[in-house]
Amino acid sequence: MLRRNIDVFEECKNKALLKFVIMLGELNCVKEMFLLELLEGEKEFILEQVSEILKNNRTERENLVPLLQKVQGVLGYLPEPAIEKIAKTIDIPAVDVFGLATFYNQLRLNPPGKYQIKVCMGTACHMIGGQIILESFERRLDIVEGETTPDRKCSLERVACVGCCAIAPVVVVNEFIEGSLTPTRVDGILLQFDGDDQEEEAGEQEQEQESEGGQDS
Numbered sequence: 121m122l123r124r125n126i127d128v129f130e131e132c133k134n135k136a137l138l139k140f141v142i143m144l145g146e147l148n149c150v151k152e153m154f155l156l157e158l159l160e161g162e163k164e165f166i167l168e169q170v171s172e173i174l175k176n177n178r179t180e181r182e183n184l185v186p187l188l189q190k191v192q193g194v195l196g197y198l199p200e201p202a203i204e205k206i207a208k209t210i211d212i213p214a215v216d217v218f219g220l221a222t223f224y225n226q227l228r229l230n231p232p233g234k235y236q237i238k239v240c241m242g243t244a245c246h247m248i249g250g251q252i253i254l255e256s257f258e259r260r261l262d263i264v265e266g267e268t269t270p271d272r273k274c275s276l277e278r279v280a281c282v283g284c285c286a287i288a289p290v291v292v293v294n295e296f297i298e299g300s301l302t303p304t305r306v307d308g309i310l311l312q313f314d315g316d317d318q319e320e321e322a323g324e325q326e327q328e329q330e331s332e333g334g335q336d337s
């Protein structure tokens with residue numbers, strides 16, 4: 121039964137199913153399927169920051185949500201070592217903390233991408249193709265909402281009305297709003313990210329060359 125449920129989870133990963141797997145207590149499944157690997161040295165940094173937060177705040181169980189919010193405020197998300205450390209300090213199972221983190225939409229288990237894509241799923245956007253736009257991003261990025269691409273370039277989430285219903289369907293990329301979206305425009309947005317990255321890289325190289333030139337003279 122559990123194997124079947126996990127197969128379903130693999131087919132259509134999303135936050136609701138993630139909650140379900142957590143409910144089953146299958147923490148290892150969650151880690152393998154849903155969480156991104158940490159970068160080199162990231163674990164040490166995380167533990168340092170979390171220790172500092174735990175030292176300066178109350179650590180009773182009823183303070184769990186504010187603690188998670190503080191950690192997310194500093195790290196941008198709730199990485200696995202942070203969750204485990206908090207669980208240990210409060211003396212509750214880590215699976216309970218994962219469960220809570222998936223219950224609150226504002227809490228995230230994966231790092232925000234360099235490009236944070238928020239697809240509006242308010243009523244107006246939903247009626248006029250918001251779901252198609254979300255699925256277009258999911259297909260092109262090969263992730264589902266709530267996830268981040270393995271290179272941490274893009275993260276994808278759904279949000280409630282962002283107040284621009286007249287130009288629905290709407291997506292917010294970092295702080296910029298794009299309206300009247302179509303699947304073709306989704307391709308355009310992703311191509312624009314590549315272009316921006318190339319420009320940024322070229323600028324950095326230019327700066328490096330300039331500073332090297334300055335040192336030589």
Ligand code: FES
Pocket residue numbers: 240241242243244245246280281282283284285286288289290
């Ligand atoms: S419903 Fe999407 S901007 Fe209002």
